[in-house]
Structures are given as structure tokens and as C-alpha cells.
Amino acid sequence: MLYPTYLRQNDPVALARSMLRDLVRGCRLVQSRAASPPVKIWQGQQTIAVTAERPGTEPGDVEIAFKANFPTLFGERRALQVREGARRHRNERGYGKFSRVIRLTSAASDDKGDAPMTSWVLRVVVARPEELKREKIRIKAAWQGLEK
């Protein structure tokens, strides 16, 4: 692998730092997937939607719990049933139990919450509380006031 920082000779520890950075990045990527599904958060005027990628999860294997502003996804991806004497050539997909707590900046209520699954992208919708909804304020131009 080419380390571009090493080509610059003014920093004697550039190579070491660059390698360490790669190592740390590698560890983080390996750890995060099966334990916590990657999510996407969408914010709207009325609601906040959370989507998570969960391929291979049966709809009944996922649960969503709410506690203040922490919706939590629980679930399990079941392992592939392999017959006796079968050989695995490649094993890239993960399986096992997962849970993921999502922290929202505002308290959310789940009374409008629903979780339809669309092609195994899990979707949670939570309502934003009344007092934290964005309001649009019309700005009056200053010259309008001056004319009257």
C-alpha cells in the first residue's frame, strides 16, 4: 500500500501515524456492523424517520422500543441453515442478535410511530413534540414600515 504522507520527508513519524490510522479505521469497520445496523435519520416538520438496513431479517424478528428520545431497535438475523457436510466458500454476511439505540436531539413520542418494512429496509417514524416543531416566520422588509 502506498502511504502518500511518507513521500513528504518533513515529518519523521508520518508513516507510523498513517499506518496507525489505517489500523484503527480497520478495527472500527469490522466491529460495527452486525452489532449495530447502520441507520439513516430524516427530519421533517412533523416527524422524524429512522431507517436501518436489515437484509435477511424476518419482519417478526425486529422490535422497536421507545424511551424518551431514545428509540431502540432490537432484532436478530438468523444464521443460514447449513446441511451436514456442507462447505462454506465465502462468508461475508453477518448474523446474530443486534440492538441499536438511536439518540434523537428532542424527545419524541411514538403515538404516530409506525414501522413498515419496505424491501427489508426497516423504517421507524416518530412524531416531533409540538413545542419543538420548526416555525416559519415571515420577515417584513424594513422599507415597508418606513413608507407608512
Place this chain on the structure above:
Amino acid sequence: MSTDTTQASYKILTDAPEGTGGVRVYRALTDIVEAHQDISLQFEMPGAGPGDAATTLEDRVMTIRGKVEQIGARDREPVCAEHGDGDFEQAFALADDVDHVRIGAEMRNGVLTASLACPP
């Protein structure tokens, strides 16, 4: 944490050229299991429905493609994204002894399962 958990790799972009629609193309994560006379391949394609996946066979190379309908959340705007969005693609060269006529594919829960038969 329970030891009964395996880690999955991350979504990786393919070397395939970008689609004309400007959509990124990811490599579908794959499990391959060979049992007796058949090989089962499982491709992970979150977001692709049953009608969105296609399997093609050309010159012994099996290519699978999954088209993902991008989630547009109506009036909502994305504020945090931990994963990229795009289509999925993966290709494998098959051995000579695979029965080319009997290739089946089924899409379920965002996972495409292809089964190949290899007669003895």
C-alpha cells in the same frame, strides 16, 4: 456479548462503472455454501424488491444486479447517514460442471438466493 454472532463486512463500492443515472454501485455481500450437488449463493441487497433483481449468465460468468429504489422521505430531509445508497452488483465465474440450465434465484427479505446444480 454473545459469541453466537458473526461480523459482516461493510458495503464496498464495486469496480464496475457508475450507472448512467449517477447511482453508485455496491458489491453485494455474499455467502457461498456448497452441499453435495448444489451450490447456494446468497447476495445481500437491502432495499431491492423481488422484481428488482436480475441474474444473467454469459460466457460462464454469472452476474447479479439489484436495483434499489431510493427512499425519498416525502417532506423529510436527511440529517444523518451511516450508509451509502446505491445499486448492487456481483459477478462470479462458474466452473464447467455447473448445470447451466438449472439455475434458480429467489428474492426474500432483501437477500437474493441463487442455487446452482452441479451434476456428479
